[in-house]
Amino acid sequence: MVNYKDLGLVNTREMFKRAVAGGYAIPAFNFNTMEQMQAIVMAAVETKSPVIMQVSKGARNYANASILRFMAEGAVAYAKELGCEHPEIVLHLDHGDSFELCKDCIDMGFSSVMIDGSHLPYEENIALAKKVVDYAHQYDVTVEAELGVLAGVEDEVSAAESHYTKPEEVIDFATRTGCDSLAISIGTSHGAHKFTPEQCTLVNGVLVPPPLAFDILAEIEKKLPGFPIVLHGSSSVPMDEVNTINQYGGKLEAAIGIPEEQLRKAAKSAVCKINIDSDSRLAMTAAIRKHLAEHPGDFDPRQYLKPARENMKKMYIHKIVNVLGSDGKLAQC
Numbered sequence: 001m002v003n004y005k006d007l008g009l010v011n012t013r014e015m016f017k018r019a020v021a022g023g024y025a026i027p028a029f030n031f032n033t034m035e036q037m038q039a040i041v042m043a044a045v046e047t048k049s050p051v052i053m054q055v056s057k058g059a060r061n062y063a064n065a066s067i068l069r070f071m072a073e074g075a076v077a078y079a080k081e082l083g084c085e086h087p088e089i090v091l092h093l094d095h096g097d098s099f100e101l102c103k104d105c106i107d108m109g110f111s112s113v114m115i116d117g118s119h120l121p122y123e124e125n126i127a128l129a130k131k132v133v134d135y136a137h138q139y140d141v142t143v144e145a146e147l148g149v150l151a152g153v154e155d156e157v158s159a160a161e162s163h164y165t166k167p168e169e170v171i172d173f174a175t176r177t178g179c180d181s182l183a184i185s186i187g188t189s190h191g192a193h194k195f196t197p198e199q200c201t202l203v204n205g206v207l208v209p210p211p212l213a214f215d216i217l218a219e220i221e222k223k224l225p226g227f228p229i230v231l232h233g234s235s236s237v238p239m240d241e242v243n244t245i246n247q248y249g250g251k252l253e254a255a256i257g258i259p260e261e262q263l264r265k266a267a268k269s270a271v272c273k274i275n276i277d278s279d280s281r282l283a284m285t286a287a288i289r290k291h292l293a294e295h296p297g298d299f300d301p302r303q304y305l306k307p308a309r310e311n312m313k314k315m316y317i318h319k320i321v322n323v324l325g326s327d328g329k330l331a332q333c
């Protein structure tokens with residue numbers, strides 16, 4: 001059993017409190033590889049932002065659970081080497097689907113876990129979330145639970161249709177589970193294909209998806225004033241990265257994300273954690289495709305992973321500064 005505090009990690013409690021009060025959101029970036037981890041740390045240090053590094057069940061299967069945990073420990077050391085004396089890095093489990101998985105992560109040093117029982121009947125979702133909260137809080141690990149269902153596909157999580165969170169359920173859910181933050185469904189969606197072209201309107205040649213349900217978010221905020229709210233599936237799927245991928249041999253059709261203005265608006269509310277995964281995948285793939293097309297003789301992975309890492313770092317900095325507003329928000333620099 002390892003406690004996250006011994007690894008230099010922090011839980012989400014204080015940073016969420018400050019983010020809700022300050023009208024900004026903390027970035028939650030998924031990682032599977034060393035280059036993603038390095039880019040996340042470099043971006044967080046350069047912008048003096050708290051950051052949530054999150055690991056999905058799929059990432060644990062891909063990279064190995066122990067390796068990811070040691071990478072997070074390395075991330076703290078790396079941030080300090082880069083000149084940040086008091087980094088605020090959370091290691092978070094994204095979409096934990098069982099008590100056992102959450103417990104395993106807590107026992108190996110995660111500072112935060114999500115238990116996603118959103119596909120279960122309401123009472124079962126509460127019972128599962130409460131069981132995880134009861135265990136996690138013994139070690140001061142924070143817990144995110146989810147109410148409402150997001151559409152889309154991401155690793156092992158998939159749903160054909162979204163079901164918006166019902167504001168009338170949130171007080172009961174938050175009180176009875178004791179969760180520290182609540183992921184809600186208000187129209188965001190997992191993956192790089194969040195909407196079909198038929199769901200969008202064509203504005204100046206660009207497909208604009210339906211707006212997020214800010215009325216539902218406002219109702220939830222009214223019921224749970226100051227309670228930390230989380231948005232999943234919040235990549236914006238930048239068209240320049242999609243175009244680069246397609247220009248250099250890729251075939252991504254009808255990739256549509258959440259417009260950044262919508263996320264900026266959400267970040268100013270009680271939404272204090274915004275999950276971004278697909279945009280990092282796109283930034284990495286675009287840079288690798290471009291590099292290999294322009295340098296067909298290269299075969300040293302460092303030659304194409306270096307520009308990939310640079311491109312992801314640029315994207316992370318852009319999100320922190322221009323979308324979430326968490327730059328300069330470390331408690332101590």
Ligand SMILES: [Zn+2]
Pocket residue numbers: 095154190232233275
């Ligand atoms: Zn998610």
